[in-house]
Amino acid sequence: MGSLTSDDPIHVVLFPFMSKGHAIPILHLARLLLLRRLAAAVTVFTTPSNLPFVSRHLAGTLASAVSLPFPGDIPGLPTGVESTDALPSMSLFPAFATGTVLMQPSLEAELQRLHPRPTFMVSDGFLWWTLDSASKLGIPRLVFYGMSNYSMALSRAAGVENHLRGPTAEDEPFTLNAFPWIKLTKNDFERYFFQSLTEDNPQLEFIMKAMVATQKSNGLVVNSFQELESTFLDYWNRESGLGAWCIGPLLPLEHPVVGDPPLRTPWAEWLDRKRAGGERVLYAAFGSQAEIPAAQLQEIALGLESSGASFLWVIKRKESDIMADIDSGFEDRVSGRGMVVREWVDQRGILIHGSVQGFLSHCGWNSVLESLCAGVPILAWPMMAEQPLNARMVAEEMGAGLRVEAADGTVRGFVRGEGLAEAVRELMEGERGEAARKKAKEVAETARKAVEEGGSSWTALGTLVEEISRQR
Numbered sequence: 001m002g003s004l005t006s007d008d009p010i011h012v013v014l015f016p017f018m019s020k021g022h023a024i025p026i027l028h029l030a031r032l033l034l035l036r037r038l039a040a041a042v043t044v045f046t047t048p049s050n051l052p053f054v055s056r057h058l059a060g061t062l063a064s065a066v067s068l069p070f071p072g073d074i075p076g077l078p079t080g081v082e083s084t085d086a087l088p089s090m091s092l093f094p095a096f097a098t099g100t101v102l103m104q105p106s107l108e109a110e111l112q113r114l115h116p117r118p119t120f121m122v123s124d125g126f127l128w129w130t131l132d133s134a135s136k137l138g139i140p141r142l143v144f145y146g147m148s149n150y151s152m153a154l155s156r157a158a159g160v161e162n163h164l165r166g167p168t169a170e171d172e173p174f175t176l177n178a179f180p181w182i183k184l185t186k187n188d189f190e191r192y193f194f195q196s197l198t199e200d201n202p203q204l205e206f207i208m209k210a211m212v213a214t215q216k217s218n219g220l221v222v223n224s225f226q227e228l229e230s231t232f233l234d235y236w237n238r239e240s241g242l243g244a245w246c247i248g249p250l251l252p253l254e255h256p257v258v259g260d261p262p263l264r265t266p267w268a269e270w271l272d273r274k275r276a277g278g279e280r281v282l283y284a285a286f287g288s289q290a291e292i293p294a295a296q297l298q299e300i301a302l303g304l305e306s307s308g309a310s311f312l313w314v315i316k317r318k319e320s321d322i323m324a325d326i327d328s329g330f331e332d333r334v335s336g337r338g339m340v341v342r343e344w345v346d347q348r349g350i351l352i353h354g355s356v357q358g359f360l361s362h363c364g365w366n367s368v369l370e371s372l373c374a375g376v377p378i379l380a381w382p383m384m385a386e387q388p389l390n391a392r393m394v395a396e397e398m399g400a401g402l403r404v405e406a407a408d409g410t411v412r413g414f415v416r417g418e419g420l421a422e423a424v425r426e427l428m429e430g431e432r433g434e435a436a437r438k439k440a441k442e443v444a445e446t447a448r449k450a451v452e453e454g455g456s457s458w459t460a461l462g463t464l465v466e467e468i469s470r471q472r
């Protein structure tokens, strides 16, 4: 591969991680780069099983999706699983993520074949080995984690100030010197941060590899906007040595986007009827990864039923089977008032439907942005990953949501139906809910300005392409 010249057309290569939450914003970025003519070509790498999903999201654009064979021999992994959404258990995550390194030769072969030559690559932080491939071929690499600046900054500060490995109890509140107004507990962070690398800890080993490669990369692409969390962005840019480009929210503000099917599903019609009847609907969904135990699912059902609220609840196939076993009469009892959906939905479409006035959410970062950008306040119930931090950000830092309280008052404790029902009523009808709704609408307005021509994210994306292209 010869050296690139500045006359070569800009060709951006995107390589999202194989999970819906990591892929969706990157697919939006592909669309944006082409719509704004910032790139002449965009190529998205994926794997055979994820190709239909990726292609569907790129429909109507000139982006190409290239499928790399997924290794069939990752130890501990059932064959045919090419996405963390499809893992039988999240305990297999480190094996899955570590195993993706076997894709390296095919990525490099494809990179060399691409025409025009890639100008730069944006790849997921979990695909740490893509840095080696990019470096070998002289391609700058930017990293994408799909996290807020808030959670990145707090995770960094908690590590630097050495709060997580000591003997402090997991629910003992502490504050950070960097952010003394924020009350945290160890439980706001993933367990593997508490342990040391000398213990058998494949998750931490993997994260360390990702972090080392991130540090050596050419920058960080963040799905957020500067006005939302400037304090945390400033901290990150000051302390990390790796500049963050806030170019989000990476989601369609107009809906449906070109190429999307029209919103004519049974649940869309149900929502239309609710709107016509002047009813407020709570949307309840916990993303594509969370594993909710049977006893907790039952309390969710109880809580939704006794809240008296209208609700649209999206459950996964596995949860649907559990519900059928533990409470087969639930849907009949809530008939008319509540709807349970068992398929992949257009979540963004639901959140901007005028009837939806609250979101019971696990606080995956995409869900948070999608909700706030629709002006919908969040009832935060974090389940895993950096979600507890996102929940704090939404409820405590921004005031755009409330928290579901666990029965024992801890971050990860069991939630009882009655507590959930009370929180739902407060969000949908109470004063605190109304204040959060007002705040969410303000955030939506600021987000819109950030991505409009001349806005902070709009400008950052243009500058990013220009600056990184100059580094080739």
Ligand code: UDP
Binding pocket: 020, 021, 022, 024, 286, 287, 288, 289, 290, 314, 343, 344, 345, 346, 347, 348, 363, 364, 365, 366, 367, 368, 370
């Ligand atoms: N999503 C969707 N339909 C579904 C379930 C999820 O469109 O039925 C989308 C959702 O809108 C979001 C992403 O999948 O864009 C999930 O990402 P998030 O960060 O919220 O949570 P994760 O799934 O990563 O835990």
Ligand code: UDP
Binding pocket: 049, 050, 052, 053, 054, 080, 081, 082, 083, 084, 086, 344
């Ligand atoms: N699929 C799979 N393994 C994976 C991811 C997807 O077998 O790791 C399958 C999935 O079950 C579906 C097809 O590939 O039959 C397309 O997956 P997609 O994620 O697009 O889901 P869909 O929305 O089509 O159900």
